[in-house]
Amino acid sequence: MYRLFLSVLLSIPCSVQANKMNTDEELTTKLESIRVQNAIPAMSVALITSGKVTFIKGFGFVDEEMKKRTEPKSLFRIASISKLFTAQAIMQLVEKNKIDLNEKVARYLPSFTESNITVKQLLTHTSGLSDTVKPVSHEKQRTLSAYLKIVEKSASKSSDNYDFEYSDTNYNILGAIISSVSGMSYEDYLYTHILTPARMTKSGYFNGEHAYYPESKPTYKGKIIDKSHQRPYDLSFNPSEGLISNVDDLSRWLALTLANDASILKKQTYEDMLQPQVKTSWGEIYMGLGWQVYKNSNDNIARHPGSVRGYKSLVLTYPDSKNALIVLTNSSNTPRWEIAKSITKILEQRAQW
Numbered sequence: 001m002y003r004l005f006l007s008v009l010l011s012i013p014c015s016v017q018a019n020k021m022n023t024d025e026e027l028t029t030k031l032e033s034i035r036v037q038n039a040i041p042a043m044s045v046a047l048i049t050s051g052k053v054t055f056i057k058g059f060g061f062v063d064e065e066m067k068k069r070t071e072p073k074s075l076f077r078i079a080s081i082s083k084l085f086t087a088q089a090i091m092q093l094v095e096k097n098k099i100d101l102n103e104k105v106a107r108y109l110p111s112f113t114e115s116n117i118t119v120k121q122l123l124t125h126t127s128g129l130s131d132t133v134k135p136v137s138h139e140k141q142r143t144l145s146a147y148l149k150i151v152e153k154s155a156s157k158s159s160d161n162y163d164f165e166y167s168d169t170n171y172n173i174l175g176a177i178i179s180s181v182s183g184m185s186y187e188d189y190l191y192t193h194i195l196t197p198a199r200m201t202k203s204g205y206f207n208g209e210h211a212y213y214p215e216s217k218p219t220y221k222g223k224i225i226d227k228s229h230q231r232p233y234d235l236s237f238n239p240s241e242g243l244i245s246n247v248d249d250l251s252r253w254l255a256l257t258l259a260n261d262a263s264i265l266k267k268q269t270y271e272d273m274l275q276p277q278v279k280t281s282w283g284e285i286y287m288g289l290g291w292q293v294y295k296n297s298n299d300n301i302a303r304h305p306g307s308v309r310g311y312k313s314l315v316l317t318y319p320d321s322k323n324a325l326i327v328l329t330n331s332s333n334t335p336r337w338e339i340a341k342s343i344t345k346i347l348e349q350r351a352q353w
Contacts, residue, residue: 039222079306087290135234175239216330218310
């Protein structure tokens with residue numbers, strides 16, 4: 001009887017390991033199939049289960065010659081996922097009593113004196129500001145102050161509450177507030193207070209002096225987008241779309257976020273950011289503070305997709321179970337939700353999520 005018990009006990013780790021290997025193989029096969037079917041040159045995926053990274057892999061090639069394989073450390077434009085970092089930076093300054101979410105922007109940016117917009121309205125995309133100002137290439141040398149001056153003209157003088165309207169402009173202004181309040185550039189503040197604590201060693205922002213670019217070029221249906229049609233790198237847009245990163249770095253940051261790690265924010269602040277604030281125009285999805293939140297069956301879900309011309313990305317989390325997925329690609333035609341559903345289905349069938 002003792003030998004039988006010992007035999008069963010010793011077989012459990014092997015069984016668990018074999019099940020994980022089978023799951024990894026199934027995920028790899030499915031994800032590679034989706035990549036090929038949709039002509040996605042480069043794709044990286046990371047999965048977090050119960051707070052731990054359990055799958056991380058690159059698919060395809062980052063170069064046109066197909067000689068350099070995509071790795072977990074391959075860099076992509078993560079686009080609007082950048083907004084989550086800006087939101088966390090704002091909340092750090094709220095914790096230090098340097099920012100009040102209900103205060104008008106003018107308290108931190110005096111040039112917005114004629115505007116009644118609050119910091120919270122910027123975070124929840126209810127400021128009434130549209131994306132009428134587009135990014136320009138760094139060569140045109142438009143300064144942050146010049147960008148803000150253009151935006152100020154469209155800032156509403158009304159105190160009425162606005163409906164949800166997703167806008168990069170909101171987060172670009174938040175970036176300017178972070179810089180004004182902290183006395184640091186937006187990029188330096190993020191490096192110091194979020195990227196470094198999260199050990200995001202390869203991630204960074206284009207800053208005009210030291211060009212910081214992704215390894216993968218933007219594509220559509222497998223073809224590289226002509227340079228004249230690529231989304232320009234504009235320092236004013238770093239807070240809304242500028243972070244260059246990879247799934248290796250992002251998975252470390254996301255694991256800390258799911259764990260409510262004190263190196264970035266207080267536990268209550270993480271929870272506050274996930275509370276529904278306003279309903280979006282996307283069905284039953286609500287804006288939290290930075291995060292887009294909703295319920296699916298019995299699960300609470302927090303997400304943020306990202307998209308600029310030639311790149312699509314997704315962070316999808318289940319905060320209660322501390323499960324999450326990250327998808328980065330260099331293709332405008334990436335079926336992000338199909339990828340997310342495929343991953344979820346496989347993990348649920350194998351009782352790993």
